[in-house]
């Protein structure tokens with residue numbers, strides 16, 4: 265019981281701190297309202313068109329500032345997506361992340377300037393396009409009908425576990441107005457006698473005149489013109505009740521969303537069903553938990569493959585809670601050397617398996633490691649398939665990379681580090697078997713490390729750079 269109360273309190277606090285004065289910025293397109301009104305008065309013969317789960321692809325766009333800072337964290341996004349599917353379970357909608365997340369660096373978009381240009385520029389056809397931005401004063405999110413079939417925009421402070429903003433905006437996307445729609449111009453009577461032609465046009469959502477955030481249950485005394493006191497339903501996502509109160513769409517709302525998806529928005533249903541098998545958790549392999557003094561240029565995180573996983577989410581945090589690496593990869597190892605890890609700090613890392621339809625598995629237990637100073641690692645791959653010369657080499661001179669391997673994949677990444685693990689050169693290269701030239705930048709004299717890697721191979725070499 266104590267846990268319940270604590271949890272409830274936490275939810276209330278978060279809902280008030282984010283949501284109390286932050287509203288939805290949606291203006292429902294008039295043509296959508298006309299469509300809805302017509303559907304509600306003349307329901308199609310087969311009103312409930314659903315059969316089985318309806319898989320809806322979402323293209324996520326995460327907005328950061330111009331420097332690529334402030335991005336919404338993937339871990340939260342994946343948890344929110346799982347919760348969203350719980351919220352839509354009764355509707356038989358199933359949303360999934362389609363393809364990679366699109367990251368956009370733009371300080372204007374981040375604060376809500378130029379939203380329609382953003383949507384026009386980045387919308388991907390055949391998807392619900394969802395944009396996650398930084399704070400926009402007074403707003404939690406909005407749906408817009410255009411351009412390019414519209415989008416939902418979600419403010420990151422209103423998008424977390426226990427929030428209803430995402431479900432609410434998707435409700436708009438699939439044609440639902442607010443439950444208080446028309447309360448001033450065309451109000452619904454409490455007795456429901458005009459429910460298909462007034463208010464939100466639904467008969468199983470009671471008259472609601474509350475166009476401000478309210479905590480549930482409603483204890484006020486607003487009346488309709490017949491003198492009946494309103495009894496708004498705080499459980500409905502399309503109301504402005506506090507997030508913690510909202511848990512559902514009404515039956516008629518579900519049916520209309522279903523009709524909308526299978527007619528007006530049936531372009532969303534052109535993909536094959538996503539993989540959504542359960543997968544369990546990942547086992548971490550290397551570096552073993554708690555290992556310290558690992559040369560900072562040699563840290564490769566590795567975990568076991570998981571049956572059914574199409575990709576993995578890797579999170580590396582610098583203690584206590586700063587996310588340094590936040591990547592989704594189809595590999596089961598990750599080279600950290602370009603990630604700016606610092607010598608002597610403790611890092612925690614964890615992994616979870618995912619497939620397109622399932623981002624809901626648990627993360628592995630967290631392991632830790634502590635980087636030490638960079639060191640020579642010529643022994644890592646000592647198979648004579650690669651030589652680098654001259655060595656020592658003068659700063660600014662060309663370096664020759666001689667490749668003897670017949671199966672060398674031509675596209676590779678060439679990186680150069682100093683002894684502190686700082687990347688001083690990072691370049692995509694196209695190497696062939698034989699001699700390949702690399703134009704070195706001007707560098708201080710000293711020991712450096714070359715790492716050349718392809719999808720399936722990594723070569724390390726130590727070189728000495730001299731100043732003339």
Ligand SMILES: [Zn+2]
Pocket residue numbers: 288289290432433436442
């Ligand atoms: Zn709204």
